[in-house]
Amino acid sequence: xxxxxxxxxxxxxxxxxxxxxxxxxxxxxxxxxxxxxxxxxxxxxxxxxxxxxxxxxxxxxxxxxxxxxxxxxxxxxxxxxxxxxxxxxxxxxxxxxxxxxxxxxxxxxxxxxxxxxxxxxxxxxxxxxxxxxxxxxxxxxxxxxxxxxxxxxxxxxxxxxxxxxxxxxxxxxxxxxxxxxxxxxxxxxxxxxxxxxxxxxxxxxxxxxxxxxxxxxxxxxxxxxxxxxxxxxxxxxxxxxxxxxxxxxxxxxxxxxxxxxxxxxxxxxxxxxxxxxxxxxxxxxxxxxxxxxxxxxxxxxxxxxxxxxxxxxxxxxxxxxxxxxxxxxxxxxxxxxxxxxxxxxxxxxxxxxxxxxxxxxxxxxxxxxxxxxxxxx
Ligand code: SAH
Numbered sequence: 001x002x003x004x005x006x007x008x009x010x011x012x013x014x015x016x017x018x019x020x021x022x023x024x025x026x027x028x029x030x031x032x033x034x035x036x037x038x039x040x041x042x043x044x045x046x047x048x049x050x051x052x053x054x055x056x057x058x059x060x061x062x063x064x065x066x067x068x069x070x071x072x073x074x075x076x077x078x079x080x081x082x083x084x085x086x087x088x089x090x091x092x093x094x095x096x097x098x099x100x101x102x103x104x105x106x107x108x109x110x111x112x113x114x115x116x117x118x119x120x121x122x123x124x125x126x127x128x129x130x131x132x133x134x135x136x137x138x139x140x141x142x143x144x145x146x147x148x149x150x151x152x153x154x155x156x157x158x159x160x161x162x163x164x165x166x167x168x169x170x171x172x173x174x175x176x177x178x179x180x181x182x183x184x185x186x187x188x189x190x191x192x193x194x195x196x197x198x199x200x201x202x203x204x205x206x207x208x209x210x211x212x213x214x215x216x217x218x219x220x221x222x223x224x225x226x227x228x229x230x231x232x233x234x235x236x237x238x239x240x241x242x243x244x245x246x247x248x249x250x251x252x253x254x255x256x257x258x259x260x261x262x263x264x265x266x267x268x269x270x271x272x273x274x275x276x277x278x279x280x281x282x283x284x285x286x287x288x289x290x291x292x293x294x295x296x297x298x299x300x301x302x303x304x305x306x307x308x309x310x311x312x313x314x315x316x317x318x319x320x321x322x323x324x325x326x327x328x329x330x331x332x333x334x335x336x337x338x339x340x341x342x343x344x345x346x347x348x349x350x351x352x353x354x355x356x357x358x359x360x361x362x363x364x365x366x367x368x369x370x371x372x373x374x375x376x377x
Contacts, residue, residue, distance in 0.1 A: 015074040019047060019152065020144025022191040033072055035065065041197045043069075048148075048198035051156035053077050078149045083157070090345030093153060097122065097146045101139055103176055105150040107158070108344050113169040114158075118150040120186050121177025126211050128231070128244050130277055132311035133176045141182040147189035150175075151199060163200055170205045172229070179208050180216035183223070190224045203227060209275065214250040217258045221265075228262055229273035229304075230255070234283050235291035243283070252295065263300050271300040278319035278327070279308050285323075289330035296336060303331055303338040309346060 016029055026040035042060060046052040053075040055066045078095040081102055085091050091107045103119040124131070125138035151171060158167040171193050173179040179186040186208065192198045193206050209229040210217065220228060234240035240247040247255075259272050274296065278284050296303075305328060308318040319327075324340055331338040 015072060017076045017145055018043065018073050019053075019075050019077065020146070020148055020185075020188065020192075022144075022188045023195055023197065025188070029073070033068065035068075039065070044192075044195065044197040047075055048152065048155075048192065048195075049160065049162075051152065051160045076145060076149075077152065078146065080153060084348040086345040086348045088344055088347075090348065091154075091157070092345060092348050093150075093157070095150065095153060097142065103142065103146070103150070105154060105175060106345060107154050107168065109167075114167050115170040115172060116151060116154050116168045117172050117174045118147060119175030119177050120147060120173050120179040120182050124177045125181065126178050126244070126246050128211060128233075130233075130243060130279060130308060130314065130316050132314070135311075135313075141185060142177070144185045144188045144192075147185055148192050151193060155199070168199075169201070170207070171199075171201060172207045172209060174207075174209045174229070178211055178213065180210040180213035183216050183219060187224045190226050194224070194226070207273065209273075211244050211246050212250050212255045213246065214254055214258045217262055221262065227273070228259075229275055230259060231275045231277075232292075233275070233277050235288050235295050239283060239288075243279075256295065256299070259299055259301075271302055274301050274303045275306055276303060277306045277308050278324050280317040280319045280323070282316060284319040284327055286326065286330060289327045293331060293334040293336060301337070303336055304341050305338065306341045307343050309343060311349075 018026065018029070021029065023040055023044065026044055027037035030037050030039045030043075039061070043058065046058045050057075052058060055061070055069045055073075055075075058066060058069075061069070078097055081094040081096050083091060083093050089109045093105045094102050095105060096102045101122045103122060105119060106117040108115045108117065119142065121141050122139040123136045124133045127134045151168070155168055161167050173186060173190075190206055190208065193201050194203065203225045204227055207227040207229050208220065209231060211231045217228065220226065231244060232240075233243050234247075237247060237251050237253075240252065250258075263270050263272060276283070276292070292303075305324055307324065308314075308316055310316075310318065328338045328340060
């Protein structure tokens with residue numbers, strides 16, 4: 001745990017909150033209260049593998065230690081405001097993180113895997129023009145415990161199965177917010193997802209999705225070895241400036257080398273997932289496919305075409321099936337691996353870009369006022 005992580009650790013009624021602590025943080029906590037660091041693994045298993053939030057249920061700890069923990073620590077969990085189930089099996093939870101704000105988390109079951117889509121911020125500051133979260137404005141970053149709590153709640157609701165019968169096999173940071181504008185809290189949460197004493201997910205099964213915060217892309221490899229998805233959505237700067245305004249700060253000639261740096265030196269199968277939302281007549285024409293092929297060049301990647309999910313007053317329409325398949329064919333013919341994402345959970349507004357949560361006291365920030373520069377520090 002770094003100094004910043006430690007400072008960010010929440011104190012509740014002068015008690016230390018253990019839910020959001022990664023292994024290093026928990027070991028340090030036990031040392032600080034005069035206990036052996038190996039207790040960290042035991043407590044981590046109880047919290048994350050068995051879904052326990054009451055120290056009295058941690059039966060392999062002595063009664064004295066349980067009492068001590070009750071005095072000094074707490075396992076704070078969010079209130080579940082609602083749980084909605086889609087006809088296709090998708091489940092969406094609305095979790096209250098404070099008196100004014102709630103965030104959404106979505107579980108998407110598929111034949112061979114179960115994906116949990118988690119949020120990293122209350123609202124989002126990036127204002128991508130096709131995303132409903134962006135229209136909500138930004139309130140604040142989620143803390144470690146609020147991020148990992150989404151996994152904790154979903155895992156518990158799905159039965160806390162042992163590793164071999166795992167229901168949630170993949171986690172993607174594709175809910176509300178920009179995870180790479182909140183690395184102080186998303187990185188420790190990702191470490192908990194990957195810790196064998198917690199959820200034990202491999203690096204291929206934990207994906208951070210970003211609109212392109214270049215300095216933070218460069219921090220991933222040395223901090224937490226997760227997979228990366230880039231929300232590209234446009235093959236040239238003029239269009240991307242419009243759709244994904246952070247492109248004005250980190251344009252394609254800065255972003256693309258960062259993606260190459262991320263892949264380089266990784267294990268042989270390392271690649272980047274390129275997300276591309278299909279907007280009718282805006283970015284779905286043959287010339288866009290040609291530009292995209294050229295832009296990607298030899299980058300090891302897989303392109304995922306996302307049918308646009310509409311929301312009230314959205315200024316775009318979903319591309320026709322013909323346009324999507326024409327685009328996919330063009331990429332495949334050029335040797336670029338390309339899949340089309342199936343839209344799930346749209347009857348409960350749980351599809352990509354539809355997550356709204358409840359964002360109160362929002363400060364509508366513009367790119368000019370978001371202090372991206374602190375990432376350079
Ligand atoms: N800020 C991060 C993660 C959140 S968005 C990012 O930009 O990657 C997760 C994915 O959903 C992104 O690829 C985003 O571009 C996409 N998305 C947003 N709004 C959408 C919409 N209305 N329809 C389809 N995909 C959308």
